[in-house]
Amino acid sequence: MSLHSGNHPSDESGSPVGASQPVCCGTCGLRDVCMVEGLSAADLDRLTGMVSLRRRVKRGEPLFRSGDAFDAVYPVHFGFFKTRVTAEDGREQITGFPMPGDVLGFDAISAGAFQCDAIALEDAEVCVVPFRQLEALSREFDSLQRQLHRVLSREIVRDQGVMMLLGTMRAEQRVATFLLSLSRRFEQRGFSPHDFNLRMTREEIGNFLGLKLETVSRTLSRLQEEGVVTVDGKRLRIAQQGRLHELAGVGLSIE
Amino acid sequence: MSLHSGNHPSDESGSPVGASQPVCCGTCGLRDVCMVEGLSAADLDRLTGMVSLRRRVKRGEPLFRSGDAFDAVYPVHFGFFKTRVTAEDGREQITGFPMPGDVLGFDAISAGAFQCDAIALEDAEVCVVPFRQLEALSREFDSLQRQLHRVLSREIVRDQGVMMLLGTMRAEQRVATFLLSLSRRFEQRGFSPHDFNLRMTREEIGNFLGLKLETVSRTLSRLQEEGVVTVDGKRLRIAQQGRLHELAGVGLSIE
DNA sequence: CGTTTGTTTGAGTACGGTCAATGAATGTGG
DNA sequence: CCACATTCATTGACCGTACTCAAACAAACG
Numbered sequence: 030m031s032l033h034s035g036n037h038p039s040d041e042s043g044s045p046v047g048a049s050q051p052v053c054c055g056t057c058g059l060r061d062v063c064m065v066e067g068l069s070a071a072d073l074d075r076l077t078g079m080v081s082l083r084r085r086v087k088r089g090e091p092l093f094r095s096g097d098a099f100d101a102v103y104p105v106h107f108g109f110f111k112t113r114v115t116a117e118d119g120r121e122q123i124t125g126f127p128m129p130g131d132v133l134g135f136d137a138i139s140a141g142a143f144q145c146d147a148i149a150l151e152d153a154e155v156c157v158v159p160f161r162q163l164e165a166l167s168r169e170f171d172s173l174q175r176q177l178h179r180v181l182s183r184e185i186v187r188d189q190g191v192m193m194l195l196g197t198m199r200a201e202q203r204v205a206t207f208l209l210s211l212s213r214r215f216e217q218r219g220f221s222p223h224d225f226n227l228r229m230t231r232e233e234i235g236n237f238l239g240l241k242l243e244t245v246s247r248t249l250s251r252l253q254e255e256g257v258v259t260v261d262g263k264r265l266r267i268a269q270q271g272r273l274h275e276l277a278g279v280g281l282s283i284e
Numbered sequence: 285m286s287l288h289s290g291n292h293p294s295d296e297s298g299s300p301v302g303a304s305q306p307v308c309c310g311t312c313g314l315r316d317v318c319m320v321e322g323l324s325a326a327d328l329d330r331l332t333g334m335v336s337l338r339r340r341v342k343r344g345e346p347l348f349r350s351g352d353a354f355d356a357v358y359p360v361h362f363g364f365f366k367t368r369v370t371a372e373d374g375r376e377q378i379t380g381f382p383m384p385g386d387v388l389g390f391d392a393i394s395a396g397a398f399q400c401d402a403i404a405l406e407d408a409e410v411c412v413v414p415f416r417q418l419e420a421l422s423r424e425f426d427s428l429q430r431q432l433h434r435v436l437s438r439e440i441v442r443d444q445g446v447m448m449l450l451g452t453m454r455a456e457q458r459v460a461t462f463l464l465s466l467s468r469r470f471e472q473r474g475f476s477p478h479d480f481n482l483r484m485t486r487e488e489i490g491n492f493l494g495l496k497l498e499t500v501s502r503t504l505s506r507l508q509e510e511g512v513v514t515v516d517g518k519r520l521r522i523a524q525q526g527r528l529h530e531l532a533g534v535g536l537s538i539e
Numbered sequence: 540c541g542t543t544t545g546t547t548t549g550a551g552t553a554c555g556g557t558c559a560a561t562g563a564a565t566g567t568g569g
Numbered sequence: 570c571c572a573c574a575t576t577c578a579t580t581g582a583c584c585g586t587a588c589t590c591a592a593a594c595a596a597a598c599g
Contacts, residue, residue, distance in 0.1 A: 114444045118533045122448040136444060138437030145444060164433070168423045178419070181436045182393030188443035189369045189391060189400060193377040195450035196494035200555065231578065239451035241556055246579055262564075262578080278373045455587065485545060499587055501547055517546080517596075546595070557584075564577070569570105 052080045052156060062130035062217055063104050064180045072170050079166060082157040086110075086149040092133060094146045099137035101159045105129045108153020109228040111237075114145045123237040124191070126150070126229060128214060134160075135181055150228040195239045198278070203238040204248045205276040208258065212267060223270070227263045252276075307335045307411060317385035317472055318359050319435045327425050334421060337412040341365075347388060347402040347410060354392035356414045360384045363408020364483040366492075369400045378492040379446070381405070381484060383469060389415075390436055405483040450494045453533070458493040459503045460532040463513065467522060478525070482518045507531075 054065045055073040065073055083106060086092045092103060095115060110127045124145060127133055133155065137143040167174035194203055216222035227234070231249075232242040240248075252258045257273055259266040267273060309320045310328040320328055338361060341347045347358060350370060365382045379400060382388055388410065392398040422429035449458055471477035482489070486504075487497040495503075507513045512528055514521040522528060 114448055116448060116452070116533065120448070120452045120533070122444075122451045124444050124447050135437055136440050139434045139441055144441050164426070164429060168426065168429060171419070171423065174419060174423060178436070179394045181433070181440070182390055185391050185436070185439055185443065186394055186399050188440065188447070189377075189379050192379050192443070192446055192450060193369055193371060193375070195447060196377045196491070197371070197375045230576085236451070242578080243557085243580085244555055247555095250579070278371065278375070486547095487545080496588060497546080498548085498589085502587095505547070540599100542598085544595100544597070547593085549591085549593105550589100551591105552587105552589075554586095554588085555584105556586085557582105559581085559583105560579105561581105562577100562579075564575100566575075567573085569572085 052083060053077050054080065057106075059104075059106070059130040059218070064132050064176060066176065068172055068176060072172050075166060075170065076173065079162045080156050080158050084155050084157050086153045086155065088149055088151045088153075090149055092147040092149065092153075092155060093137075093143045095143055097137075097143045099134065099141050099143055099160065101157050102132055102134035102137075102163065103147075103155035103157060104132045106154040106156055109150040110147050110153065111150055111229060111233060112145045112147050121236065123233055125187075126211075126233075126237070129218060132158075132180055135184055150233075200238075200240055200244050200248055201251070201276055202278050203240060204234075204245060204252070205273050206278075207234065207238055208265065208267065209270075209273055209277050212270075222267070224264075224266045227265055307338060308332050309335065312361075314359075314361070314385040314473070319387050319431055322431060323427055327427050330421060330425065331428065334417045335411050335413050339410050339412050341404040341408045341410065343404055343406045343408075345404055347404065347408075348392075348398045349401045350398055352392075352398045354389065354396050354398055354415065356412050357387055357389035357392075357418065358402075358410035358412060359387045361409040361411055364405040365402050365408065366405055366484060366488060367400045367402050376491065378488055380442075381466075381488075381492070384473060387413075387435055390439055405488075455493075455495055455499050455503050456506070456531055457533050458495060459489075459500060459507070460528050462489065462493055463520065463522065464525075464528055464532055467525075477522070479519075479521045482520055 054060060054063070054068075054077045055070060057063065057065075060066065060073070065076060068076065084092070084103070086108070092110065105127050107129050110133065112124045112127060112133065113121055114124055115121050125131075127147070133147050134143065136145055138160070163173075163177065167177050194206055198206065211225065211227075212222040215225050229237075230242070231245045234240075235242045235245040238245070249258070249260045252273075253260050255272075257267075257269045257276070259268060309315060309318070309323075309332045310325060312318065312320075315321065315328070320331060323331065339347070339358070341363070347365065360382055362384050365388065367379045367382060367388065368376055369379055370376050380386075382402070388402050389398065391400055393415070418428075418432065422432050449461055453461065466480065466482075467477040470480050484492075485497070486500045489495075490497040490500040493500070504513070504515045507528075508515050510527075512522075512524045512531070514523060
């Protein structure tokens with residue numbers, strides 16, 4: 030199964046769940062979306078030398094937890110995650126749903142410890158990139174350095190989009206924006222933007238969007254009534270992309 | 285007037301508005317909060333050599349606007365800013381209120397152009413740090429590189445806190461959290477954490493917190509009735525810090 | 540001094556939350 | 570393989586928080 034084969038909605042995890050081949054960023058199907066985007070072949074070889082390890086995470090298990098010591102960042106190889114911050118009083122906020130090619134762990138640089146939990150939404154695998162080595166290598170290769178900074182900055186821009194969503198949008202806009210964001214991200218990864226599986230529960234969607242699960246469910250039902258989407262449990266099909274864009278009000282980039 | 289002189293609320297801008305001395309990060313009163321925190325004296329000299337320029341921005345004027353070409357980041361030397369993202373349909377979301385020591389512009393790395401507007405809330409001055417030079421220097425000095433990454437990561441962590449605020453908190457919690465955040469940031473900069481001026485309008489506070497200005501006003505009035513704070517226009521005094529913490533529910537870090 | 544901008548407060552409303560019941564899907568152990 | 574438990578999703582009825590609209594007032598500014 031190639032990364033680009035799939036418009037079957039159950040194939041979007043990014044890679045077969047079978048054996049983990051030797052790590053090679055240069056031949057990885059994700060090289061255009063992952064942090065190595067735009068690096069030369071030579072730089073890719075150097076990077077590959079560093080990423081010798083991959084790590085499997087079972088569905089429901091944490092890749093890391095808030096407070097864990099930081100020593101690596103984790104590009105997702107296959108599978109879906111949620112990242113979640115928890116307040117002292119127990120309130121939780123999901124801050125994103127990383128998918129293959131996204132890089133987990135940059136929040137940990139500042140304090141030397143992870144500031145959120147990363148939980149696998151399905152069986153997943155990540156590449157292990159020791160951060161000190163990544164820093165050292167990016168001191169030698171300015172292309173790698175630039176790419177690292179781009180990825181960090183991209184996360185800041187993404188967060189600005191989420192703030193816009195949470196601060197200014199109504200429920201329907203939030204849900205529409207969320208679906209379009211997922212759609213675009215699938216498309217970037219070579220999957221169908223019109224037909225995909227929601228890996229997360231209604232409650233997780235609602236938590237991310239600052240809504241209750243009942244509101245998410247009602248909103249999806251209404252979108253279906255209006256013929257904009259088809260919802261059947263986790264399976265979502267976008268019937269009228271244009272209409273969905275109108276409802277979202279704006280092409281927000283919540284990559 | 286030293287940076288640490290002030291508990292008079294009108295003195296918190298960070299520096300006199302008078303003549304701009306030659307730039308020297310090593311003697312800057314902000315060196316403990318700015319991006320140079322933790323650098324050796326030698327590294328500071330190197331950095332100073334790069335930061336040869338400061339720039340004044342008048343109240344209400346933009347330091348940069350979304351879409352402007354990116355070639356420098358801007359540590360705030362004195363004055364307050366708001367950063368704001370604008371959607372195609374005109375909706376606006378304020379994403380932060382940078383104050384002296386905070387660094388503006390990291391959102392621009394990813395696309396090579398600024399993704400938000402930075403507007404001065406009062407006459408302000410920033411240091412101009414050409415980003416290509418900063419990258420080059422941080423390739424030579426790992427301490428500078430580490431600090432740069434820390435600052436970038438800190439912004440990501442801050443954004444997670446804002447998401448938690450916008451996604452899970454009620455109006456009173458949001459306002460309380462906002463006031464405590466301002467309080468802490470003033471304290472870090474050597475000013476009174478109990479008595480300060482709000483540089484932004486109720487509308488700007490509300491926009492940042494995902495509330496309407498009337499809700500902010502009502503909430504402040506209620507907090508005053510309960511004796512938690514004293515509000516007189518822009519002047520705010522925190523009377524019962526402990527109570528405010530209880531209302532906030534949590535020590536969220538929205539630095 | 541008048542104009543503009545910002546703030547407070549009130550009255551009524553609506554959107555999304557809360558509580559609750561039902562049903563569907565998923566997973567587990569006998 | 571089925572019975573049961575658990576998790577997840579849907580839908581309804583009601584409610585409450587924050588929004589909307591409006592008016593009066595205060596402060597800032599030219």
